[in-house]
Amino acid sequence: AFSNCTGLKSVSIGKGVKVLNGSVFEFCSSLSWVEMRVGLKAISDHAFGSCTSLKRIELSDSVYHLDKYAFYGCTNLQSIKFGKGVSEVSPYAFLECSALVEFIVDEDNRSFVSINGSLYTKDLKELVHYPSARKEPYFIVPKGLVSIRTGALLGPKYLKRFVVEEGNGSFIAEDGVLFSKDLREIVRYPAGKGRSYSIPYGTLYISEDAFFGCSLRNMVIPDGVRTIGMYTFYGCTSLTSISLPGTLYSVMDHSFSKCSSLKKVYLRDTIETLSVGHCAFAFCDPELRVLSDVPGFEVEPFEMKGVEGFYIPEGELPMFSGTLGLEWESVSDQ
Template identity: 25%
Template sequence: LQYVIVPYGVERIEQEAFSRCTALKAVFLPESLSYIGKEAFDYCNSLKEIELPDSISEIDDSALYDTGITEINLPENLQYLGNNALPKKLNYETENGIQYYGNWAVGCDTDKDTKSLTVREGTVGIASGAFSLSYGGDINIPSTVEYIGNNSFKSAYSNIQNVNVSEDNKYFCSSDGILYSKDMSQLICYPAGKDETSFDIPETVSEISAYAFYENKYLTSVNFPDSVRYIDDYAFSYCKGFTELSLPSGLLEIGKNAFANCSGFESQYKLDIPDSVTKIGENAFASSNMYITRYTENNSNIEMVDDWIVAGDDFFKSHEINFAVRGIADGAYKEKEITDLVLPDEVEYIGESAFQDCRILENINLPQNIVSIDDKAFMGCENVDIISIPDSVSHIGKSAFEYCYETVKTSDGIDYVDSWAVGADKTMKSLSVREGTRGIAESSFYGCTELETVQFPEGLCFINDEAFELCIGIKHTVLPESLLAIDKGAFAYCITLDEITIPENVLYTDFASFFGCEKLNKITFMNPETIMYPSALTIDENAVIYGYRNSFAQKYATLFKREFVALDGNSEEVTGDANGDGNIDIADVVAISAYVANPEKNTLSEQSIINSDVQNVGDGLTANDALAIQQYLANIITSLPV
């Protein structure tokens, strides 16, 4: 393999995709590409040059490290740079102990006498592992930094004491040497060298980032506010001083290895997992003295943390779990040689790779309370035959049943597991989802670039994450009235989709559900209460949003400056209504003033501009129009236009 052309439409090059292709000389990457995975081109020694498109936002660990590349362009959209992600033969620049490539800080020196390292002004990103060789002291971050890797301050010597951020930085802040996002909703780094024995996490924090407290040897306890929802991978790993732990009541997810090797807890320490938790990552509590051993009727031992199975046993091939279990953690039974397993009725969550590659598994029941079956949950279970998916299930993850030859049934180009569609023939131009289907699993139709039409049956309730992402041929489709939820990225990058109606029963449309649908000129929300994820990326910027006055759809359109058309009346009738809500109030004054100050940033629709031109009609919007509406609201004048 000497030459590779990656076709347009490919978004990701996964881990080790071209690793050790030692003869590879040239590779051409498309503008659709956003991610290059770990070691993707590592050990491609004959690869001397590569052009990275500006669409790339992430380059993961060692992606290009051991190649022959001596010069490279950094994409304009780059937001994450992994540890040793760039080629080792690049001409790096070192200034005041910090190594740079372009406007990214990528490494530092190992001088034991260095007490402080200051990232230079103009730097926009700090790569993961950038300060892994720092001996300690303070790290100072300038106002220009926008992106920081998830383990940038994980030092091999565990002596960094403070991370300080310029007060002028718009993206990050620090308090007492602890690094946060600007709004302090995310705790990014509690330096390993801080020597306090306890710490109260601020009530603003909802997420503890990956590696945030990694290897802090001084802390014996951390107090969580109930605001914390996510504890990411390795967040508290190797905090060996911990002797007590109480998790917050609103916690949703615990990442892989989050509390691994916290060996200071007493043997069989009893940790309560809040009922709010829906996911526990692989090895989240490994080597932390928290496992409680429970036994099935045939004496198979199962390792538990509270009411979650974290590690199964395959000494006996068949066993029945006869005690309450709420969830099965990621990877709990991965590659175990079991043939039969009976799960208790209480199980609600089956984690990522929970039963992956259990190749001799033949029989397993899915209890009637299960809510979610995560990515790769049964992947590679070649002999298992799962006949029924309970109606309680609302989410099936990516590749959950891949290579389950006995379970997956194909009909008219679509793969099914009971009442869920889980995959499709990517060459089909037209597909009809069969009657009785309740859900479309994550990524089921992802990248079906030939698909032009798809028909949905009544009774369909769920369209999961990325279900139709990159189905670039779909121009329009009709969603069934029974639909309840549209998950993350469900129709992202359907670049020819021009019109869609969100039925009345839909409860929410999640993040990026219609992002990148650049030709979407009409999206109609039939229910005023349908929630739209509050991000500019949820719906493409070109879309015109149709909905009812004072609905969530209108609030979204106003917040993110999208054109809105009311279904319950013509905004042409409301002179002075700048924001299209059908009313004349101070919000219209604010909208006009913002537009006059910066019309490119604070846009108004054509109709809103017509509505707002109330002083000397025809001369365009000015500050006098805002003043006239203020006078109208104060009853100084009695009618509009003036």
């Protein structure tokens, strides 16, 4: 209804409004003040997407649900206060809120609590969101923490290492990098840690968001890794090339989106079939090339938004036809 109203500066949401529908205030770039009165119950996806002038949000006590991408791209949002009614926060509700410093939670809220500005479930068993602009160089994983919600750690650039309290049964830190206790899954790499990293052998899974917003230039993914999760390397703008292991069978949605310097993807010769998700390589370098000599290799179609020309040199990937649009098609489908 108000999407792209770039002159809109303030909004008071009346008692009769129960739900803010998707994209209702999206791209209202001058919107800097929002009043939410009691009565509002839910904020849908992209409702405040790219409202880049918002700095603080206070949710009324009646708001109970925040949908995915509710505040996506609010790059100047610094503080969010939860009323006592908030009980549901979807993954990626605060995607690309790069200035976020703190969550404040009403002491009567039964679902969430704020510890040092970070958002946890009330029982402290799950980290819901760690503000991206926190300046602490390390994050201490509490003894009782059981899980980290998808979208909880979205590239805090000052974070250089994880420290796991003794007695934690779910996580372990290796050289400052967070893994599952059995070391089969890499959970999070500190965004400010370094420019080069080799994932240890024995790792089978790379978690969603694991390298989100990191400053990595070089990355080695060993054989054994089977899946690369959603948003895993999203926004790794310094990453120029990556080699995908022969054991890999799935690259999920947005895995390499906005890796704006990514020019080369190497497919190892033991790959048989690879499923590539929606927008997995969106907004990478326009000259992105896939290099491989894998005979009979097949891939499912995927979108290449932001890439005007996707060049596959003759002989390097002979089982594909390159397109100049949004899809990459297998010759076997023609």
